Every structure is written in C-alpha cells, then in structure tokens.
Amino acid sequence: MGSLKKLLIALFFILTITLSVIVYAVPGISGMLVETYTAEYGDLSIYDDTVCYFVRNEVVYGAASDGAVNPLAAEGDLIRPFTKVVDISGEVASEPSERMQTIKDTLGASIKIVDDYKIEKGGIVSFFVDGYETTLVPGNTDAITKEKLSEISQNDVVAIEGALPKGYPVFKIVDNNGWEIISYVKKEHAEDYAEGDTVNVTFFERKDEKEDFPDLSSEDPLGNRVDMIVRKATPEGDYIKLVLHSTRFFSGVGQYRVAASRIVSRDVRGLLIENNSIATKDGVQGVYVKNVVGKYDFVPVLIYGQNDTTTVIADTHYYDYEGEYHKTVDPFDDVLRNPETVIEEENTNPDGN
DSSP, rough: HHHHHHHHHHHHHHHHHHOOOOOOHHHHHHHOOOSSEEEEEEEEEEEEEEEEEOOOOOOEEEEESSSEESSSSOOOOOOTTTOOEEOOOOOOOOOOHHHHHHHHHGGGSSSEEOOOOOOOSEEEEEEESSSSSTTOOOGGGGGGHHHTTTTGGGOEEEESSSOOOOOOOOEEEOOOOOOEEEEEEEGGGGGGGTTTTEEEEEEOSSTTTTTSSSGGGSSSSSSEEEEEEEEEEETTTTTEEEEEOOOOOOOOTTOOEEEEEEEEEEEEEEEEGGGGEEEEEEEEEEEEEEOOOOOOOOOEEEEEESSSSEEEEEEEEEEEOOOOEEEETTTTOOESSOTTTHHHHHHOOHHHH
C-alpha cells in the first residue's frame, strides 16, 4: 500500500511539472500554431539586400624614395589642391607583401610620383589600395559584368602602412565630385528602379565572404544611409544591373571596394500582410479572409509594394487598371496565414458540398 502511495505521489509531481511546461512553453510557440493574423496599417520599406561594388575616379600616389609612410591627413579627409599628404622618413623599406607587389604591378605607370607629396587636384584622402583604381571607374561601368565583379573581394584591399620601397603606393585621392556603386537586383524588381529615381543605401561590412549573404537586420552599418541616384538600370541575365551615383561622403568611401548593402527604393503605407498569405485564384492575386461563420473567403488585393517577408496592399476597396471596382481587405480582418489547406479543399470540393 505504501509503494502505491509513493507511486501516486510521483505521478502527481510528474503531471504538475508537465502542466507547468505546457503553461510556460506554449505561449512562446503559439504564433506557430495560429492560423490567422490581423491585417493592420503600417509603413513598409521596399528594399533589396545585395552585394555592391564601389566605382570611383581616383589617383594613386607613389613613394619618391624608400621609407616609412607618415600621414599628414586622416583617412577620409577632404583636402585642397597642392596640399602635402604624407612625409616619407628615411627608414629602410621592408619587403612588400605579395598582394602589394601585385597591386603595384597592376597599376604600373598610372601611379603618380611627386617629390613633395602635394596633390594636384583636391579630393578625399585614402590609405587603402587594391589595384582596381584604373578599371573600376565611372566611365567603364558598361563594360563591367556581374561575372567579372564576382571575382573581386574586399580581401583584395590592402592598407598602406609601414616602410615601403620607392615607387609603391603611399596614398590615393578619391574624386569628391561623385562616386558610384554597381549592384544587381532581381529582374522582377525592375519597376522599383527607374533611371533618375533617388534611393537610400546603407552599407554593411561582409565579415565572411565565403558564407551566405549576411542578415543585414542584425549587422552594424558602416555609416548613415546615403542618398543615391539611379543612373542606369539595365537587364543582365536574370538580374537588373544598377549603377547608382552619389556625391555624399560616408566614412568608408575610399576604403571599401565590396560591401553588403540594403537599397531602399521607396517607403509605402497601407495594410500589411505576410507574403505567404498571398494566393492566386482564376488568375487574380488575393488572400483568404475569415468570415463571420468561421469560413474563409477569397478576397482580391492590390499590391503597392513587397519585400522579402511582407506585402503592403490597398485597404477596403480599390479600382483596377481597367477601372473596375473591387472590395478588398478591411483593417483588422483576420487573414489566413497559409492558404494551401483551403485551396486544396476548394480543388477537392469545388461546389462546397
């Protein structure tokens, strides 16, 4: 009898613990079990996350003699013509890295050597070089393809420091009249990028270029959002090639050749729904809305914009391109999150019997 009592007590404690786990754990996963969500007003940024490649007019200056580079200006400083940028001390030059040797050989005679290290034309100072200073230039963007760009890495960029031999790069000047980036977005997003439009771009460092594209929502940006003008938007394979132009300074404009970027083409306000909710019925895009008897009605939608997870739509009613009136989703309607089950049921039982 005593052993039975002990067994009952043990079962009681097990049930108590199980119920506690259910009570505290289920609220955390309840969102996964909910079939519907409420359509509410909100603002949506329409954006593309993509890799960008910096394109600049820049002049690389070289050492007139062996020695250590002593900067007289800081990275990113905007300086006037005929300003001295560095001093070169008489230290014995160290052996340049293999990458720096390649950069020098690539740039060749384009490296400008002046004895006094004074620049001829003003601009932004940078102490980073990569060998692309003569090829990734604004006048050459039409000839630069996605395939060629994919071979370029931020790891190709070298910081100028230490004691270098005569003829090696000691600084460069970036033209402050403007710089550009080349980026590629999905072809179906072409309508978001009309030539002449203004977009906002935020740049992020790619910490490991061998991994998948980073989650930019969790990354730290390199600087503030930069206004850029869509100079060109042309098809290339399955993508739209964007050439964006800006005259605005940001801290990495001379340092970065490759970065992750979020390009915001516009901000839209309307009812926000999840992309997975959208279905197509008889050639019309729409969502399933819960009615007063707990069933689901297909309701057509007019899409204003969309990003990777969310769509913004017209509310209450809209007129299509042919001028036809349509009743659509109302604010606070219950929208079916995943319509596959309802669609399958409609296909199985088209008469609703």
